[in-house]
Amino acid sequence: MGKKIRLGAGSGFWGDALDPAIELLEHGNIDYLSMDYLAELTMALLQRLRSRNPDAGYVPDLESHMRALLPLAREKGTRLICNGGGTNPEGAAEAIRKLAQELGLKGLRVAAVSGDNILDRVDELVATGCDLTNMDTGDSNFSGIRDRVVAASVYTGAEGIIEALANGADVVIAGRVSDNALYVGPVMHELGLDFTPANADMIASAITIGHIVECAAGATGGMSSRFDEMPHMGCVGFPIAEFHEDGTAIITKVKGSGGAVDQFTVKEHLVYEIGNPSEYLMPDGVADFTRLSIEELGQDRVRVSGMGGHGRPETLKLVVGYEDGWIGEGMLFFPWPQALQRAEKAKETLLARFDRLALKADAIHFDYVGVNMLHGPASPMPDYDPAEIGLRVAVHTKTRAEAEKVRRACAQLWIMGPGGTSFGTPMKPRPVVGSWPTLIPRTFIEQTVEILEA
Amino acid sequence: MTMQALDTIAYVRSGDKGDVISIGVIAKSPDLYPKLVNSVTQDSVKALFGDWVKGDVEIYPMENIHALAVIMRRALGGGATRTLRLDQTGKAMGNGILRLPVKSN
Structure with a gap:
């Protein structure tokens, strides 16, 4: 043994x-x-x-x-x-x-x-000629995010x-x-x-x-x-x-x-x-x-x-975090009968409200909660009239003020929307930290150990 | 005859790395592994998840444990913090793959 x-x-x-x-x-x-x-x-x-x-x-x-x-x-x-x-x-x-x-x-x-933690060594790293191509997207334009970097950990x-x-x-x-x-x-x-x-x-x-x-x-x-x-x-x-x-x-x-x-x-x-x-x-x-x-x-x-x-x-993975705009989000629920139809009409109404509020969005995403929120296109539509259905909307914007418009538009559906529309506390916009994963030479990093005694 | 879905023959676990979702699919018993291999293909997975998976799908066999590693690139709407989906880390997507029909050959 x-x-x-x-x-x-x-x-x-x-x-x-x-x-x-x-x-x-x-x-x-x-x-x-x-x-x-x-x-x-x-x-x-x-x-x-x-x-x-x-x-x-x-x-x-x-x-x-x-x-x-x-x-x-x-x-x-x-x-x-x-x-x-x-x-x-x-x-x-x-x-x-x-x-x-x-x-x-x-x-x-x-x-x-x-x-x-190489947040204060990023420019030194760039100066070594390391190209810092994003492993996920293939994007090699690191300078495009350089001034928005908030974290860099290897x-x-x-x-x-x-x-x-x-x-x-x-x-x-x-x-x-x-x-x-x-x-x-x-x-x-x-x-x-x-x-x-x-x-x-x-x-x-x-x-x-x-x-x-x-x-x-x-x-x-x-x-x-x-x-x-x-x-x-x-x-x-x-x-x-x-x-x-x-x-x-x-x-x-x-x-x-x-x-x-x-x-x-x-x-x-x-x-x-x-x-x-x-x-x-x-x-x-x-x-x-x-x-x-x-x-x-x-x-x-x-x-x-x-x-x-x-x-x-010979390489180590570096993940750079950078400020990448805001997400505005809302969730509304509709009761039987014809819950899904109510949710569909509410979606159309929301889109029209976004127009009226002149929302500037990079991307708008809708889900029907209880239908396709978790599996997306893999989900079959229900072949019965469900007890309740939710509508979820999430929008990516450049600024907090634009993301706020999503919260406002959702809140307005309280009385402007279908009968029975219910939701809890409206969600606050949240800042997005984007992730830029890349590979760097191992030789750039040296770990240090410090021992303290109680 | 009703079509058998993958959930009758396999267990799953899924998660994220950046904008990549990985799904491990494990045969419930060794004799079911060939059916699993036949059922989970690049084409069947791409067709199942449609425009939620924008990049390539790779499938790696793990015959030693009767499992497949399914790697889906550009599949998380930009990664956990950037995605507009509720399931920010792709945890539910593994169960989604269980909707695939079981193919014997």
């Missing part, structure tokens, strides 16, 4: 539940608790917080989470790794150091891992986390590291792996396992097609990955917790948000999901073996 590392997944996004993370610390017998807080454009939101207050810019929930987790983690000897540092890992680490002192956790070592890898752990960090707070670097880091640290080609399969295995558990309840019954069969989902257990030094792993969860781990909960998450499954590209390596095996070992225990891949790419 070789060495094994037990990794708990404590958070799948900013807003996830804390009680399953506490349960993992109390009953999971885990060596590491990894917590992902960042979605693609969370960084733009956090950057906005930091522009108002230079001490802010990390995930605001971090302090309350750490208040609950730190004492337990110390008692159990579990190390915490997260990317909740957002746009200010140093500020977050300082706040957590103070918190640790307040909690009497003397000597606790808190590491900040940074280097991913998906960085596990190096900083490994260095922090090697320097005895009890808590690692990173910025925009890839979600699965939170798992790859501790595995590479514990097994003493570096990025030499001979380790490519092992690192790819860690990437694969990180991918399976990184959305927490996503591997234990959450989002499942078999949700109706899943027990006690209100008390769902978050997953534990037990990584073995032979490059295999077991996915499991705390005994008695809600949800399930079986071949399908694992398969469903393996296929989640991927591109070509034989080349799952991450900053630490490239995993091949098409050669592995998944096998149920018993209740809530699934073995993943045969994983592998190849070495890390």
Whole structure:
């Protein structure tokens, strides 16, 4: 029996539940608790917080989470790794150091891992001659958005986390590291792996396992097609990955917790948000999901073996957030009888109102709620008279004032529209942060690690 | 005979990356995998979602787990923050693909 590392997944996004993370610390017998807080454009939101207050810019929930987790983690000897540092890992680490002192956790070592936030290096990057073509659209005119850029974060890898752990960090707070670097880091640290080609399969295995558990309840019954069969989902257990030094792993969860781990909960998450499954590209390596095996070992225990891949790419993904106008939105509901016909006439009426208000729109989108809002053109029209139908409208505009016209036009339908028209509180216009994903040379980025002691 | 839809033979999960929606479709048992492969094609997926998918559709087989990865480009109305749809991250689109009819060959 070789060495094994037990990794708990404590958070799948900013807003996830804390009680399953506490349960993992109390009953999971885990060596590491990894917590992902960042979605693609969370960084733009956090950057906005930091522009108002230079001490802010990390995930605001971090302090309350750490208040609950730190004492337990110390008692159990579990190390915490997260990317909740957002746009200010140093500020977050300082706040957590103070918190640790307040909690009497003397000597606790808190590491900040940074280097991913290149908002103030964008011009330097452009000057290197990097073309910054948008990966999604093929648009190469980066200068067209340059003066509207509000965030620029690079998906960085596990190096900083490994260095922090090697320097005895009890808590690692990173910025925009890839979600699965939170798992790859501790595995590479514990097994003493570096990025030499001979380790490519092992690192790819860690990437694969990180991918399976990184959305927490996503591997234990959450989002499942078999949700109706899943027990006690209100008390769902978050997953534990037990990584073995032979490059295999077991996915499991705390005994008695809600949800399930079986071949399908694992398969469903393996296929989640991927591109070509034989080349799952991450900053630490490239995993091949098409050669592995998944096998149920018993209740809530699934073995993943045969994983592998190849070495890390020479480029890293940069996501630039930029101001991209406004969205004005409204939702109105109509009762039986002839609810759909009422919604159709209301749509015509709204379009005429937009004309009268001289709305300047880049795009106007309508849905019939209860008919085609979620599947669009794939939806069949109802062949009966439904109990109720909604009309949803969303409009992209350049300015807030134009987006306001959408709210006004919708509100006017209260009395100008069909009988029975109902809606709740009108929706406020919201600013849009557009996303410009691109690839940059790895050599442009260097992670730095700073360790603070309580 | 009524046409069988894909929901009788497959599970799904979908999500986003930029303006790309990815849908994983998993056969409920290994013997159903060939039917899944026959039913989910570039043409059938393009036709199903119409003008909601503006770019290419790519389909990658994962025979080891009896699943397909369906990648739909320029499919989210400009990406999660830019899209005018309610389902900003394409979470519901996976279930949409289950409307495809099952084809045996």
